[in-house]
Amino acid sequence: MDRIKKNALLFIIVSFILVFVILFIALFIFHSSKINEQTLFVSSFKTSLAFNRALRALLSLLPPIIIFLFVTSFSVFFTLSPFQKETFAYNSVAVPSFAMLIIFLIIVIFSELFFIPLLYKKESIIEYRSIKAYKTLLYAKELYNRRDYDRTLSILDLYFEIDEKNKEAQKLYTSAMDNISKISPSLEEEDARAGTTPQGPKSYYEKGKEEYENENYYAALFYLERALKLHRDNREIQELFERSRKKAHDQLGEITRKERETKNLIQQKEKALTALDDNQLYEAYSIFYSLNKKYPDLEDINLYLHTVTEQLLKIDFLTQELTEHEWLPTIENIVFIDRRGFSNSVGRVIPDDGNFYFYDITRYRTGYNGIEMQNAKYGKWMEDKILIKNNEGFEPITEGEEELHYIYPFVHPGYLLYINDPEETGNQLTIYERLSLSDDLRRSGLPIDGRLVYLSKKLGIFFSTWVLSLFLSGLGWRRRSVYEFPPPLKLIIFSVVTPFIVYLLHLMYVGMNEIIIYSHNYFTRLVTERLNVAIWVILVNCVIAVIATLYFLAQKSGAD
Amino acid sequence: MKFILKTTLRILLLVLLFVIPIGLFISILVLSQRDIPLWNIGIRNVMAASQNLFLPIIFSTYIFATLFAVALVDPMKVKSIFALHIPPLIAGGIILVIVIFTSGIQQKEASIRTGHLTFLRENSFNNTGNSLLYIRSKGPSLYDAYIYEKDYNNLVAATQISIGKQLRIDNNNRRILLEFENNGQKSLYIFPFKSFVHKTTLTQNRFLSFYAKQIRSLQRNIQNEYTRLPVNDARLYGLFMVLSVLMISIPITYALNDQGWGLSGIVSVFLILFLLPLIYRIIFNVIERAGGNPPFLGHYSYLFPSLIIIILGIIVDVIAKVRGRDRLASTKKAA
Structure with a gap:
């Protein structure tokens, strides 16, 4: 590579890095000063948030930066002494510049389609975590004041996952620990007094045997029933099971007044166990729940109820779970259309650890029969739909009534959170999400551009970078400086004014591209419907790009 | 020639x-x-x-x-x-x-x-500030609508909304009216035009908005004066205003013209276009603060602002000419 080409490459790369770094520092300082530490609760997030915002702003400004760089290079840099040689030819600067433009364009493409949306997402996560930290600490203090020290510690553990260094939280944690140790001795001390040592996991048989030895015959029955299921032919387990049953019956047999109740209890339990085996969880839950209410001391019933509840929580939820999460930060007042044509308004949504909780839901659907309306107090995201309910406990859903109990949104609730802010939602979607989710988001009522219009708008940015860089470079070269070094005053005016002009021209080109996109409506009406908007935009912009490229390449080395 | x-x-x-x-x-x-x-x-x-x-x-x-x-x-x-x-x-x-x-x-x-489709996108929740308005077509000029009031988490549905009757454009007051009846209860929603904010790349730019504001303010000042004057005086006023723009901008552009670096001259055009409205606004503000146009011009006192700028332009012309003569002299001397 000859010296001039090398110099040209060096000038462009070095000046790009210089402009990038200087602008980044300026934007970082600007955004740091704008972040209010009081609203950003976790002060350690300030740096990462400012960094994020500065980088995002800088990547958004990449097209005008590149255009400015090219204009300045061809108008000033390539006229300086490293290029004032007899062997100089226009191609020596044009070819490496063209190659660099392609590389810059690739960076712009990746920025617009991936990096910028990911930075928006990250920013949103940082802001949410800061609010969550604030709410968590507030709730921890409330629990501490209520003297619920165990829960205070568990909530503070959640807090420390976000911010380990908060002194107020650390102080609260220590204070809660101290209070716990004052109220009850430590577990280690208890173990030491009882002479027990922590043990590893036990089999059902071992647990059953332990309960039998402790005369907890019902608990023993629970474990041994489980053990029998796994080892039907094991005689030892069978024998111990029979002995436990006899002992349990003997206990009940002594209570002569409640003999009928006892029979009922056993029958109900058998019925519940059968339902559990047949996977009729709601029926099993209903029976175990009522038995547990009547016989709260029967541990096996308690344990069965716990088992059934765990199974049911995979397909249903208890409203208690939602009330326990109400202290977390909420996203308020969202509205969306679902697959069944209902318009759903939600007063509050709480996202937490992959779960989504919905509160105060109203649904409307207009149809030939008028307006259908439905209200629900609670809802939870279950796999691919939102289950809604008003009452506590588990309620089976009869076939044919799913529509009244489920909301079927078009998209995952993560995308519904900002559905009423199309700009915010659109900013966070990468190209992949745009292409796969645009239609569903539009069906949900979000006024964003369709896939092809989105692509067409992005193409406008890429073509703007291409066309303006080449055209203005060509113009800059035709009207380049012939001085050994440009006059200082004019250089200052040029350096100050040109970035604004270049930015304005970029905006105007992108605006013109939007007019081209809009003109597609008329094109389809008057000419043909077969050409989609993206192809139309590519065709028109390609014509302009070819003209600009030819203009750039047609420049000469000598003075005009 | x-x-x-x-x-x-x-x-x-x-x-x-x-x-x-x-x-x-x-x-x-x-x-x-x-x-x-x-x-x-x-x-x-x-x-x-x-x-x-x-x-x-x-x-x-x-x-x-x-x-x-x-x-x-x-x-x-x-x-x-x-x-x-x-x-x-x-x-x-x-x-x-x-x-x-x-x-x-x-x-x-x-x-x-303007029609309803100028402001409202069908099958979308259109943001109208405090509320969201969704319309779904049910036939020619017939819609179902959902109105969601964000502040109260209140969702309302309406059917059989007819364009021109229930949904009307009030161009005089620059608003859209939506009126319907549900279960015997009448509802009326008013959406001002300005609440339908649709941002575009050009219009959301702060720099352009600032520049447009300067131009608008200047245009109002000039228009007020123009409409106040009788026809012939208004025409003279307009003519002098145009002349003043030429007289101030041409010498500055020429002074920044540099055949040794043509692009810097082109760049200066944009600088002057940006500065011109600001210069005029400053002069108008100064005159206003000083109590209006001075009386010494008599009937033609309305020409005072443009005359100030013309005089400034002549001064710049003279400076440019003198500098040009000095430059020519030094070039001849060097030769």
Whole structure:
């Protein structure tokens, strides 16, 4: 590579890095000063948030930066002494510049389609975590004041996952620990007094045997029933099971007044166990729940109820779970259309650890029969739909009534959170999400551009970078400086004014591209419907790009 | 003579070249400032806006073309800076004749037609500030609607909304009215035009908004004075205003013209276009604070602001001429 080409490459790369770094520092300082530490609760997030915002702003400004760089290079840099040689030819600067433009364009493409949306997402996560930290600490203090020290510690553990260094939280944690140790001795001390040592996991048989030895015959029955299921032919387990049953019956047999109740209890339990085996969880839950209410001391019933509840929580939820999460930060007042044509308004949504909780839901659907309306107090995201309910406990859903109990949104609730802010939602979607989710988001009522219009708008940015860089470079070269070094005053005016002009021209080109996109409506009406908007935009912009490229390449080395 | 004719022709060609992009730019900017969303504005409305803004578009294009031509002129061919004002005046005269000739077309103001689809996207929750409005087509000019009031988490549904009856555009008060009855209860929702915010790349730019505000403020000042004056005085006022723009901008552009670095001259055109409204606003503010136009001009006191700028322009002309003579002298001495 000859010296001039090398110099040209060096000038462009070095000046790009210089402009990038200087602008980044300026934007970082600007955004740091704008972040209010009081609203950003976790002060350690300030740096990462400012960094994020500065980088995002800088990547958004990449097209005008590149255009400015090219204009300045061809108008000033390539006229300086490293290029004032007899062997100089226009191609020596044009070819490496063209190659660099392609590389810059690739960076712009990746920025617009991936990096910028990911930075928006990250920013949103940082802001949410800061609010969550604030709410968590507030709730921890409330629990501490209520003297619920165990829960205070568990909530503070959640807090420390976000911010380990908060002194107020650390102080609260220590204070809660101290209070716990004052109220009850430590577990280690208890173990030491009882002479027990922590043990590893036990089999059902071992647990059953332990309960039998402790005369907890019902608990023993629970474990041994489980053990029998796994080892039907094991005689030892069978024998111990029979002995436990006899002992349990003997206990009940002594209570002569409640003999009928006892029979009922056993029958109900058998019925519940059968339902559990047949996977009729709601029926099993209903029976175990009522038995547990009547016989709260029967541990096996308690344990069965716990088992059934765990199974049911995979397909249903208890409203208690939602009330326990109400202290977390909420996203308020969202509205969306679902697959069944209902318009759903939600007063509050709480996202937490992959779960989504919905509160105060109203649904409307207009149809030939008028307006259908439905209200629900609670809802939870279950796999691919939102289950809604008003009452506590588990309620089976009869076939044919799913529509009244489920909301079927078009998209995952993560995308519904900002559905009423199309700009915010659109900013966070990468190209992949745009292409796969645009239609569903539009069906949900979000006024964003369709896939092809989105692509067409992005193409406008890429073509703007291409066309303006080449055209203005060509113009800059035709009207380049012939001085050994440009006059200082004019250089200052040029350096100050040109970035604004270049930015304005970029905006105007992108605006013109939007007019081209809009003109597609008329094109389809008057000419043909077969050409989609993206192809139309590519065709028109390609014509302009070819003209600009030819203009750039047609420049000469000598003075005009 | 050849230079004057050539420069005049160049200005006229540049006017022809720039009139469409500048016209489009100004029309779109003005429409967006009038709270009309641009995403479905329609080419008819853009043409109507351009027709209504014919004079400002022609004037802006003429000034831009003049400054561009002056920025690119070869100083070696300019015998006198005062003579440099002649081509713009000739070009301006030709354009004025054309404007007067076409004044019959401009007299009738073209109306900007807006319909519900100018503001509302179907099958979307349209943001109207405190609420969201969703409309779904059920037939020709018939819709179902959902209105969601964000502050109260209140969702309301309405069916059989007919355009023109239940959903009406009130152009006089610049608002949309939605009226319907549900279970015997009547509801009325009012959505001002400005609540339908649809951002575009150009209109959401702060720099352009600031510049547009300066121009609007200046336009109001000039228009107020113009309408206050009798017809002949108003015409004289307009003429002097145009002359003042030429007198101040041409010498500054010429002073920044540099054939040794042509692009810096082009860049200075934009700088001057940005600074001009600010200069005029400063002068108008100073005059206002000083208690209005001084009385020594008598009946023609309304010409005072433009005369100040013309005098400033002449001073810059003289400075440029002196500097040019010094430069020529030093070049001759060096030779």
